Each structure stands twice: as structure tokens, then as C-alpha cells.
Amino acid sequence: MPDLATRFETNPILRPAAVKPSREGLEVVCLLNPGTFRHGGKTWLLLRVAERPRQVDGRISTPIIDPYGPGGITILNYSLSDPEVVSRDPRAFEYQGKSYLTTLSHLRLASSDDGIHFTVEDAPTLMGQGELESFGIEDSRVTEIEGRFYLTYTAVSPSGIGVGMTSTEDWKTFTPHGLIFPPSNKDCALFPQKVGGEYLALHRPSNLYIGGPFIWLARSPDLRHWGQHRCLAWTRPGHWDSTRIGAGAEPILTDRGWLAIYHGADENSRYCLGALLLDKDDPGKVLSRSYDPIMVPTAPYELTGFFGNVVFTNGHTRDGDVLTVYYGASDEVICGATFSIQEILDSLPLE
């Protein structure tokens, strides 16, 4: 099935080997899902860098942040023959009935003059901090609002998976704003401007028993406190987005409304991209939604990797009609692709 993406010829544009581990004894296993922004004439990616100790046959080891220590980490190390160790998938395992991730993620900047060739910084930009981020921070969205950059990201800890936020003007000093959405929540995309006098965010609560991993809209007077939650989009049984959906980066204002790129996964955990069109003045109103995906994992680096058959985006830049989407492929490498915004809009079912 052809899709609407024009992939960079240089894909993947960043691989784990291009990135220095944050400390001795760790290796960078995956680069994932970069937040994206422009600043100082450059295009920047805020990469999710996933690390772990080099694995030894017959054992599993993973780093966690010591929530009470000054930037320290602890390495957990278990024998795979221990019946208390249960491997779930490449991303997570259980020990004594408690869940752990196989890697610890931090966020790190990479910059580029042309949006294609990126240089990764040598050290982490943001590490998880405190007891709500002891299993790391992941999948940042970067939105510039009123001259300040707001970063929403997935905060993981034994207490659950929620959405943390921090902000910066200069990318040197950050102001933490705490956890803005409690567990289970991720995939939070802030709108770049107020609509109807309020700040808005797409987010993705997950549910037990009733409901599911759907896309919701929330409203805020100050970006730090959120309410008036409503469900905007549900998974669609039998479709490419049947089991979970979540917003990409900030929605894009077009003549026809807010265009929100989202990811959808099916029963086989194939992750594709699609689009939602939201009313310009009342984004709580969904005008249209992709019937077919606008991007499907098809390139070799999208089909095979740490967790294959995945294209996942939470960062893009826009130049007129051209939307450059940066995405994680197979949970392992960073890639880019361009879309025509008009083509995406034209692909949406009539309102």
C-alpha cells in the first residue's frame, strides 16, 4: 500500500552507534521518537536515548534512577533462569510480579543546519528526576508557546506512567512543572496557541476494564492545571488503529481546522500514522479522520529493529505546505519524511 510520506533518502538519519552513552558501563540500545523544534536558525531534535548495561548471556540487567540520590543510577541484574523473571516483550519484564523496563531513557538534543544531517550532543539534556521519573523520561513533545518552549514527556516510575512537563527559553535552564496528567497517560501534545481563551492539550489516558487507549482533549488556564477532559477519538476495531491511538506533535493550524497527526497500532502492534481534523474554534469537535493510514512501516528500517513494524512520531517542522515529520522507526533509529499538508487534508474523508 503506498502512503503519503516521502522518506529521506538518508534514512535512518541517526542510529544508536552515533550517540555516546551517558556514563561508563551503559550502551545506547535505541534512539526513539524525537521532539522537534526550531531555535537559533537550526532544527533541533530532542531524542529519546534508551540505555542499558551490555547484556550478558543468561541474565537481564537494567538501570533505574535512584530517586533519592544525586543523579545516581542503580543497576538491577537478574538471572533469566530465575522463575521470578518474566519477559513480556523486548521493552519490559517483570520480577517478583513487579514491572520494569529493559532500558532507561533520557532526552538529548541533536541539531542540524539543513534538517537532515544532525549532530548529537555528548551528554543528556534531561534525565529523569525524583520518584515519579525513576524509570526514565520518554517521547517528548516540544511546543513553543508565547516565546517559551514547553516540553511534555512520558514520566515512568513504579507509581505509574504519566505526563510530566518542563519549560525553557534558552535550553539551558529548565523550570519543572510537575506531573500534569496522572497515570496512565502519555502522548500529550500541547496546542501552540490558546483557542477560545484556553490552552489545550491532546492526551492519551489508558483504561482498565472499561474504555481504552483513546485520544482526549483537556483545557487549562495556565498550562499547569488541566480539566474539562473529553474523549475525541476511539480505537476502531478491524482497522489499522484498532488497539491504541495517541497524538503526535502539536496540532497544525490549517484553513480547514487543526490537523493532528496521530499514531495507531493494530492487534499485531504495527504502528502507523494517521490524521485527525479538529474544528478551528472548537477543537473538541472532530471534523474528519483518516480512513487509511498516511504512513505505514514499509522501509527495511521500519520493519525490523528493537521492536519492529513501527513508525511513531512526536515531532515535526512546517514550511508552508511541507510538513517534515521526524519519527522513530522500529523503536531503534531516527528517520525523517516529508508530507504535503494539502495532500493529507485531501486524503481525509469528506466532513
Next chain:
Amino acid sequence: MPDLATRFETNPILRPAAVKPSREGLEVVCLLNPGTFRHGGKTWLLLRVAERPRQVDGRISTPIIDPYGPGGITILNYSLSDPEVVSRDPRAFEYQGKSYLTTLSHLRLASSDDGIHFTVEDAPTLMGQGELESFGIEDSRVTEIEGRFYLTYTAVSPSGIGVGMTSTEDWKTFTPHGLIFPPSNKDCALFPQKVGGEYLALHRPSNLYIGGPFIWLARSPDLRHWGQHRCLAWTRPGHWDSTRIGAGAEPILTDRGWLAIYHGADENSRYCLGALLLDKDDPGKVLSRSYDPIMVPTAPYELTGFFGNVVFTNGHTRDGDVLTVYYGASDEVICGATFSIQEILDSLPLE
């Protein structure tokens, strides 16, 4: 095991048979978990009234609110021999992989001059409304703040289980404030006053994979938008509160701090009550927590019923040292018990 509760001699104080169904064709199956407040010289309970059509052998039927209709309901009716019907427990079932409740709950006032003998109103006070409440509203907490009553309640729909809020001064006109915590969330108890310049709430998000049904604290400038979430209390493996915990009614200000009654369930879904003591000036700091429960299902009406072995509270009144707790027993009847606040405080492990 003796507990700290002195049960009313008249327990249960309200049974389903005492309550008129909201419409022809429905029966009241259970009375549950009342919010409690004082107003106009009376003690009031805001009961959760759970209804369904009278059940017929071999079939299961349940009402749902038509989210688009003007107060209408639809009756779903399935054969139990349909392989698409999967019964989970008395409270829920699945049809074609989707979850439904076996009853539809609304909220209804009952009033009393002595706090023991209650008269239930003939009609619902609040019914679920709109697409986020189509499976009903449950388990209200009523908190008087600055002369206005704020009701937080569980809003259930196919989109998930979240926390809705409405407010009133006269109990005739209500101002809805929307969903204040997205799914999965319930057991939201507002503090009766600002602390450190902010409104506070205990709430209970539930998690997938990592985390669990723990008690969290959130902060708000306006009661409608919430942030700065932190986890306060976790389940305790091997204890009476090993599988899920959630706040009761509003925390009680004492000399030693905020006393919060909570419920805890174990692997056998036995629900007991315990207490948390939170710092007076920073309720994000837990000073102490019950080692043993302060109330355990032991009376016959607590051991057997629609869902037995349950004491569950979300409403109380206070008169000096006497805390009168109203509670749902076995998810079927309403009961009352008194506690000495000092005795609860004395029962807490040393800080």
C-alpha cells in the same frame, strides 16, 4: 479481630426496598456508598442508587443512558447462552469484547433529623448526562468549600471511568464542571479548604502494566483544573490493602494533621477501612498510615450481599471527637458507624 467502629444498632439504615425506582420497568438492586453533608439543620446522604430491569432466567439486561437523548435510557438485553456474553463478576459483564455494568447508578438525596433515620426522596437528584456518563454516575463525595457544595463522583461510559464534578448552593440548581480527572480515575476527595494557597484533592488513578490503584494528591487554583500530581500511598503486598486503595470522604483537620479515611481491598476483594495522616501544611507528606484496618467487614450485612465482604465509605459527619461514617455494606445496603477521632489517631503507628 475487633475494630474501632461502633456500628449503628439500626443497621442497615437503608435497604433497596426503601427506594422507589427512577422509572417503570426498573428495580433498585443496590444502595451504595453515600456522599454525606449537613445542610439546613439536617444530615443528608447522597445515595448511589443502582437499578436494572427485573432479571429473567437465562438472560442479562442492563440500562444505559442514551447520551444524545433528553434523559432517555436504552435497555440492553442479551441471552446468557450467547457465547459473546462473558460474565465477570456481579458488577460487570462483557458483550462482544466490550464492557458493560450490570446496573445503572444515579445519585439521590436522603435526609434525617437525627443522622440515623433517613427518608429517601422519590426521584433522582442527579442522573448521568452526556456521553461521558452514559453508564451512570457513582460514589459521590460532597465537600462544602467557601459556602458552596462540590460533588465529585465517578463518571462511567464506554470512554472510561473518570471523575466528574458539579456544584450547588441550594441543592436545586447544579453547575456542572466537567470531567476533572480523566480515566481511569475514581475516589476523588476534595479538601474542605485551601492549603498553602491551593485547593487539594486525593484521587485514585489506575494503571496498566506499571503502577497500580494508588492514592494520589493533586493541586488546583480553581477546583476545575488540576496538576502537580504526586503519589501518596501505595498498595501493600501481604496486607489487608494489598490490591487497591482509595480515599474516602474529605480529609479531617486534626491537631496532628489531616486525617484521611481510605478503603483497601485484598486479593479476595475484601474491602476494609484504614487511615492516613497527612502533614497539616504539606499534605503531600504522609506522616502515618494504619497498620491494621480501623474497620473490617464482620456484621452479617457486611459479609453477604450483592458483592459481599465490603465496607466502603465516602461520607462522614464530624461532631468534635465523634466521626460518624456512613458506608455501603456488601454493595447493597447503607449503614452507619461512629469512631472516636482520637482513637483512630492513637491507633496509627508512631510518626
